[in-house]
Amino acid sequence: MIVLGSTGSIGVAALEIASAFSREVEALAAGRNISLLNQQIATYRPKFVAIADERDLGGLEARGARVFVGGDGICEMLEIASSSLVINAIVGFAGLKPSLHTQYCKKTLALANKESLVAGGWLLDTKAITPIDSEHFGLWYLHTNRAIRRLVITASGGAFRDTPIHAIKEQTKSSALKHPNWQMGQKITIDSASMMNKIFEILEAYWLFGYKEIEAFIERSSSVHALIEFVDGSTTAHFALPDMRLPIAYAIDPIKAAATAIIPPMDLSQILSIRFDPIGLDRYPLYGLKDMLLEDPKLGVIVNASNEQAIAHFLQDRIKFGALSEIVEQALSVFAPRLTELDSYHAIASLDAQVRAWCDELIQSRIS
Known part of the structure; x- marks a missing residue:
């Protein structure tokens, strides 16, 4: 799976569920919390990593992952990655372009980015979206x-x-x-x-x-x-x-989620x-x-x-x-x-x- 916005609260919870469900994390994208992203790279060993700002390249510890930068970089990463599931937990308007590109690449969009629908819902195949908002x-x-x-x-x-x-x-x-x-x-x-x-x-x-x-x-x-x-x-x-782990679990694997005690x-x-x-x-x-x-x-x-x-x-x-x-x-x-x-x-x-x-x-x- 691919997690966009991996260092936010939704992204962190998604990675936790991915570990519980033994789901491989192929790609991560994050903003400027590079220290947490470095920890996630060390734990999940993704093949691809995207960051928001090229000024953070010096502090990034990619550990062999191919690195992309900016919104266009995320879109290129989505094209190259083989994973079919994309969790978009990017904050703000910046999440719209990756949402559109996820569907362009015929991948499943699990959406936590509200602005994708608020600012561009008419451009998306909304019936194919898995919602993560509670x-x-x-x-x-x-x-x-x-x-x-x-x-x-x-x-x-x-x-x-x-x-x-x-x-x-x-x-x-x-x-x-x-x-x-x-x-x-x-x-x-x-x-x-x-x-x-x-x-x-x-x-x-x-x-x-x-x-x-x-x-x-x-x-x-x-x-x-x-x-x-x-x-x-x-x-x-x-x-x-x-x-939020409950909707995230259903987005990642609804069959396992329905049979697992995700929350008390x-x-x-x-x-x-x-x-x-x-x-x-x-x-x-x-x-x-x-x-x-x-x-x-x-x-x-x-x-x-x-x-x-x-x-x-x-x-x-x-x-x-x-x-x-x-x-x-x-x-x-x-x-x-x-x-x-x-x-x-x-x-x-x-x-x-x-x-x-x-x-x-x-x-x-x-x-x-």
Whole structure:
């Protein structure tokens, strides 16, 4: 198998499952955590390795592996590698091109990169994707041939679910990165606090399952990952401990996963305390974009680019938390009227770059 984003939390868990299932790891791709990548190379002995930045070549201990650099390097690596399974756990827009190239190479795409679907779901064969997000795995697990009324996914509420609403706008990265339930990377943790993560997951669910009737609710324990409401009036729910190893195991080998104790079973007494709360727009203004994006999913390119760029500035303490939603909403007002067909990766990447440059100028003007 091939693991893209091997040094992130999903990539690390995928390698753990690969070892448990005796699955050979043929190729690894990572960002700039070269020390961890070197440890992974020593353990898994891949034939191919890709890194994001050529400046890190001097610190890389390839141990005989052929080395590739950058996004184009990952695509070349995908072409050469013989493995049929690709786990894409790259963070951000950078994951879209490898997702497209994985399917171009007729390999199976196990997807943890949300942005691939948010910014380019119409270019992918979404029916051939194996979802790794816990929410979409839960929907897949529950899906039947019965008529469906609505898909429901859950949200933890993120770092500011109990913060007084008047204080949220002034929060900084130190508080935004304190997720109450999950240990995740910086960007996704901040997206959880703003509820952008759930907007992305709703768009993912649209592309993966073909429904626009999708809603999200806050479930504070992260024990219920998804529900499906059927036309007949019944509802089923997927309960499991908050552990990403479960969807990853099914992506790597569903037969072994179904017959293996991947994670401990839930204490069913916990179910008595579970409740579902609506997502309030006063606390999570970005959730108000849901219906607009479901009506025109290609707006996801603008939303993703402006959100990523705003978060990059937020992590440098150049803006406060409240500016994230303001910047995304302003970007939509500027670029939505210019939206074109976006019928190629080049067109998407061009719009993405324009939005990012605009965001940089806007933020610089704010702090000047």
